[in-house]
Amino acid sequence: MNPMNRLELYTEMVRIRQYESRILQEYHADKSPAWDIGAGLIPGEMHLAAGQEPAAVGVCAHLKKGDGITAPHRPHHFALAHGVDMNAMTAEIYGRTTGLCKGKGGHMHLFDPENHFSCSGIIAQGYPVACGQALAMKRKGTDNVAIAVAGEGAANQGAFHESLNLAAVWNLPVVFIIEDNDWAISVPRSDSTATTSNADRAAGYGIPGVRVEDNDVEAVFEAAGAAIDRARSGEGPSLIEIHTLRLWGHFEGDAQAYRTDLETVDERDPIPRYAAMLLESGELTEDQVQEIAATADAEVDAAIQFALNSPIPAPEDALLHVFA
Amino acid sequence: MNPMNRLELYTEMVRIRQYESRILQEYHADKSPAWDIGAGLIPGEMHLAAGQEPAAVGVCAHLKKGDGITAPHRPHHFALAHGVDMNAMTAEIYGRTTGLCKGKGGHMHLFDPENHFSCSGIIAQGYPVACGQALAMKRKGTDNVAIAVAGEGAANQGAFHESLNLAAVWNLPVVFIIEDNDWAISVPRSDSTATTSNADRAAGYGIPGVRVEDNDVEAVFEAAGAAIDRARSGEGPSLIEIHTLRLWGHFEGDAQAYRTDLETVDERDPIPRYAAMLLESGELTEDQVQEIAATADAEVDAAIQFALNSPIPAPEDALLHVFA
Amino acid sequence: MTATETPTRRITTAKAMAEAIGLEMRANPDVFVMGEDVGAYGGIFGSTTDLFGEFGADRVIDTPISETGFIGAGIGAAVEGLRPVVELMFVDFYGVCMDQISNHMAKIHYESGGAVKVPMVLMSATGAGYSDAAQHSQCLWGTFAHLPGMKVVVPSNPYDAKGLMASAIRDDNPVVYLFHKGAQGLVWMEKNPRSIGHVPEEAFTVPIGEAAIAREGSDVTIVTLSLSVQHSLDVAEQLEGEGISVEIVDLRSLVPLDRQTVLDSVAKTGKLLVVDEDYKSFGLTGEIAAIVAETDPTMLKKPVKRLAVPDVPIPYARSLEYGILPTRERIAEAVKDLMA
Amino acid sequence: MTATETPTRRITTAKAMAEAIGLEMRANPDVFVMGEDVGAYGGIFGSTTDLFGEFGADRVIDTPISETGFIGAGIGAAVEGLRPVVELMFVDFYGVCMDQISNHMAKIHYESGGAVKVPMVLMSATGAGYSDAAQHSQCLWGTFAHLPGMKVVVPSNPYDAKGLMASAIRDDNPVVYLFHKGAQGLVWMEKNPRSIGHVPEEAFTVPIGEAAIAREGSDVTIVTLSLSVQHSLDVAEQLEGEGISVEIVDLRSLVPLDRQTVLDSVAKTGKLLVVDEDYKSFGLTGEIAAIVAETDPTMLKKPVKRLAVPDVPIPYARSLEYGILPTRERIAEAVKDLMA
Numbered sequence A, B: 001m002n003p004m005n006r007l008e009l010y011t012e013m014v015r016i017r018q019y020e021s022r023i024l025q026e027y028h029a030d031k032s033p034a035w036d037i038g039a040g041l042i043p044g045e046m047h048l049a050a051g052q053e054p055a056a057v058g059v060c061a062h063l064k065k066g067d068g069i070t071a072p073h074r075p076h077h078f079a080l081a082h083g084v085d086m087n088a089m090t091a092e093i094y095g096r097t098t099g100l101c102k103g104k105g106g107h108m109h110l111f112d113p114e115n116h117f118s119c120s121g122i123i124a125q126g127y128p129v130a131c132g133q134a135l136a137m138k139r140k141g142t143d144n145v146a147i148a149v150a151g152e153g154a155a156n157q158g159a160f161h162e163s164l165n166l167a168a169v170w171n172l173p174v175v176f177i178i179e180d181n182d183w184a185i186s187v188p189r190s191d192s193t194a195t196t197s198n199a200d201r202a203a204g205y206g207i208p209g210v211r212v213e214d215n216d217v218e219a220v221f222e223a224a225g226a227a228i229d230r231a232r233s234g235e236g237p238s239l240i241e242i243h244t245l246r247l248w249g250h251f252e253g254d255a256q257a258y259r260t261d262l263e264t265v266d267e268r269d270p271i272p273r274y275a276a277m278l279l280e281s282g283e284l285t286e287d288q289v290q291e292i293a294a295t296a297d298a299e300v301d302a303a304i305q306f307a308l309n310s311p312i313p314a315p316e317d318a319l320l321h322v323f324a
Numbered sequence C, D: 001m002t003a004t005e006t007p008t009r010r011i012t013t014a015k016a017m018a019e020a021i022g023l024e025m026r027a028n029p030d031v032f033v034m035g036e037d038v039g040a041y042g043g044i045f046g047s048t049t050d051l052f053g054e055f056g057a058d059r060v061i062d063t064p065i066s067e068t069g070f071i072g073a074g075i076g077a078a079v080e081g082l083r084p085v086v087e088l089m090f091v092d093f094y095g096v097c098m099d100q101i102s103n104h105m106a107k108i109h110y111e112s113g114g115a116v117k118v119p120m121v122l123m124s125a126t127g128a129g130y131s132d133a134a135q136h137s138q139c140l141w142g143t144f145a146h147l148p149g150m151k152v153v154v155p156s157n158p159y160d161a162k163g164l165m166a167s168a169i170r171d172d173n174p175v176v177y178l179f180h181k182g183a184q185g186l187v188w189m190e191k192n193p194r195s196i197g198h199v200p201e202e203a204f205t206v207p208i209g210e211a212a213i214a215r216e217g218s219d220v221t222i223v224t225l226s227l228s229v230q231h232s233l234d235v236a237e238q239l240e241g242e243g244i245s246v247e248i249v250d251l252r253s254l255v256p257l258d259r260q261t262v263l264d265s266v267a268k269t270g271k272l273l274v275v276d277e278d279y280k281s282f283g284l285t286g287e288i289a290a291i292v293a294e295t296d297p298t299m300l301k302k303p304v305k306r307l308a309v310p311d312v313p314i315p316y317a318r319s320l321e322y323g324i325l326p327t328r329e330r331i332a333e334a335v336k337d338l339m340a
């Protein structure tokens, strides 16, 4: 991999982290005095993906116009890495008329048809939809691919199985991504999953399965590249499980009392680790680190300002868009 | 295996075949002049299991009091092999008050709590229920096991996946049986299933998986014995796929125009083959063949007579049994 | 109308459905069909008869028994601009895939603030009467109609079956198309002659959201749908001889619901019987009665009558099953009660 | 009543649920709990608070995210004589497991002709109001109540929550127990003070199938349930000052439904408002209106009013969400309309 790409991977991870950090801050800013989930400028559940940037960035680096993604309840990193407009996405999270969905969807239901991006709050249910996108791409004779993303907890849902089988039988250009962050809310992987690697399950569908063990963006990039190439060239679906890290709570407000691995979380953060590597190799300088952070900060700041300056929807607009 | 057991296996297969043959006959007897599925003494859908006797007989030979079975829409062979009362079952199929379910269930919904037997018409949905039976058996400290049966088409349903994972994570005493009869109604296995052996899928749950290739009752007996022993001794679930044969249509009335393998069906019938083997080895005599057939015939005949002599339910009894 | 067509060409409801799908497939390459046994078999209830022969396995696709998988795939394909017609073999199987149907197919357009369309038809077989018991005999249209974001249509005859299918396929919204097995005109099932009728050969539409007056009358209004329309027509003919004039409203669509046609008929007759083969409580019969009660209860000269499956699962034995279905006898009795 | 108990002990609805489950678990070793995050976490909405600490992982079992798998396992365990309490985290997820619920849990007893019992509780969180959007904010009790074979209970306050849970666990039938997140009294959600109230420490039951008169009144009847009872009580107190006397029927159970209490109240007031946070059409508001219309429409001095979510998915932004919920303001307005 050339140094140029490395810098891009790093930059995109920082951009996403900056986004999640600021949303974290803004989300909590006005929930007090009694912490109220429905209060504030960003209401509702909030699932942030800090620590999981390598998955999104490593995969999306291979995507091009026309490629699609179905993401789960924890969608921001994939949305941003795939080119979803940060302003429109932020405005959606703030529930504004300029949002991707005019304030109807919110953080778990981001729809960006231009980028063939969507997400859903129901575990694993983006998998079948991605198969359908892939089916359409194939029928239209394009070499586009669909990426289906879910957590390791989701891999025990029936939709996972049906989708992998369907994609394999129909030889669809879809790549299934499992982000294994060790936890499904409070349930550790060992209590939910009868195998240490979901990649093992791929064999049951006769498709390639890979587990990327170390939350390293370059390892993800390699694995995803092979799978996406395969899909583009008509050879069918693949499964990639990425062992990643949930840096924060399941959702904001989660006290994580159940979490046995909390102590080592910070040291496992993939971004400082990647920065250190690039600094060490000389592919990144301290100046660039500052600059990249500042650029990200400015972009996120502008997006939040855009959201804050956008109108709140009129209550009666709730009645629109039931039918086309 | 001792000669005694062989004879028992043969006898039980003949008993079941005799049952299915007579039901076939009785079912069609009064559907004319225009063949009407709802007409006659046995109305509704009818899925017969002729050709699949080795699966039921080979598995159930290992079962004892307290062991359970959840069977699918094609249930008769497992019901009979597991000791469900033939009279009560037949009366149920005839929709009589003396039936297992007083005429409410019918052929796809046979419930025999004494034998912990049930079946259901929804594909693969007996799998989770068997896990629950196994959970109860385990909690009660028994060494009983639950057997979950489904077809190869069912192995692509989400419930299959969720059940195998759950049983493996909880180390439940359940044995999952897939009867691969090559077809799911008109859809050949190759169009539905991304693997040539569902046993391959077991690895994805860290449990043993075996495929019995040749519809031979003794091969099934061996494989089932190992899996059931394992379950009884607390070592957890297993999966067995049995390559078997749908001798007749998917349901009665199925013209099987789609069926490419029809020509060779008769010669693949497992019962004459087994009889020939036992005759050849001297473990079975022609006299015994006649005698076994006659005994089965008499038993089935009596069951049908029992059903025919039983009362038809009063229409207003439809309102009973919604709640206990 | 083409020159070859005889104006009295009579076909079954099943054939009418398949014909509509075929016409739309010819007209629009984005239309395709998916489902279990929709290919060589032609659909267990004939809804895709002969399509496989004409369009091949690429456009008439047999699926694995993975309803969540292939209905979800239909949604994904629709989102990308195709127009899938997806069959759920029996509506009773909704429970293995209802998340895709009600949380995705039905909600994506709304959730996206109108940015994404889901032009998909989900067709499924409903109904009892032939001893298929509790898991293969339900109607469940009330369940679908309760949940926002999907149109729900339920034809009662071959003409509407064809026209509603064309409308459904051309609609930019998800349309749930529920057909009664007993009204398909299948050769292997007892049928009312009304399941075979005149249907033009060419493509035409029946608008979604408009009820039909299946029969005009002045004494009693029956609001109903699907196979129960056929039964109600039989009863109305019979009661005509006894001097009772029955008006029959065939709802045809549940979502959108044509409230006005219901109200106009009840305003005329003052007597309302709702006949439904779905479960009684929290469903269609309640909704129709409520429409009158929330508009003007003084329209009613008699309390509303609701004839539906009395909140029991569908039993197997014929005596039990016909103990709870809205049969002609029960319809006639209810009309007479209203006249008493 | 034990000596340590103060008669005014006040606890949240969530705590009341957990307490009832704990008492039943102590009394009966066959009772156990399964679901996602019911263990160390104590249930996302507090329904199993502290149970894990007392009973351990063997009786308070965290499951994989396999609702079909573990709800089916609950059914299997119940069939074998255990009494599982199974949590479906949000009712909105019903679609991934509705086959087990409606085709198996609800029908086995009937299908078996009474031979098999399924003594299982399925509890699930419902409701909107905190911007959780279309897939995490539904009530859907109408969907469950439409389908035969399961009892459906919906408490509105801590006392009923505890008593109905005890009844549900002891019932030999499957009971769907739906609790509103906004009525749980959670520390992290806006709440009505009515979500905290006096609850005796010892075990007691509230009978399934009996509505309660949450408030007596003479001018208007509000029939409602769950969080909307709390809102309605607030509105009634406010309107009292304006000289309007509101009677509130808290249904508590949808199946069986206490029709008589509804009818008695409407007979008294002649004016009926049904308030429901579920979708409007083909649901609860229709059923209640229909009960009057089929019994005696002349009881009604005014057309029935139905206030429910107007058949749209639940939108995310607070302004939009409160644009469609049955708020206190809308309830008050509807009552005043009935009085006009």
Ligand SMILES: Cc1ncc(C[n+]2csc(CCOP(=O)(O)OP(=O)(O)O)c2C)c(N)n1
Pocket (backbone or CB within 6 Å): A073, A074, A121, A122, A123, A150, A151, A152, A153, A154, A155, A179, A181, A183, A184, A185, A246, A250, D036, D065, D067, D089, D093, D096
């Ligand atoms: C069908 C379904 N069941 C349960 C939930 C509730 N839920 C939301 S996120 C979550 C945990 C998901 O874990 P995982 O798939 O590992 O993703 P992660 O949150 O770790 O990114 C659960 C149980 C849901 N949204 N949908």
Ligand SMILES: Cc1ncc(C[n+]2csc(CCOP(=O)(O)OP(=O)(O)O)c2C)c(N)n1
Pocket (backbone or CB within 6 Å): B073, B074, B121, B122, B123, B150, B151, B152, B153, B154, B155, B179, B181, B183, B184, B185, B246, B250, C036, C065, C067, C089, C093, C096
């Ligand atoms: C969830 C569900 N989908 C579809 C059906 C309709 N159906 C009944 S039997 C059958 C084929 C089953 O094939 P297989 O599992 O191989 O069993 P077999 O009939 O061959 O014994 C289908 C599709 C059903 N009953 N349930």
Ligand SMILES: [Mg+2]
Pocket (backbone or CB within 6 Å): A151, A152, A153, A179, A180, A181, A182, A183, A184, A185
């Ligand atoms: Mg996870």
Ligand SMILES: [Mg+2]
Pocket (backbone or CB within 6 Å): B151, B152, B153, B179, B180, B181, B182, B183, B184, B185
């Ligand atoms: Mg098969």
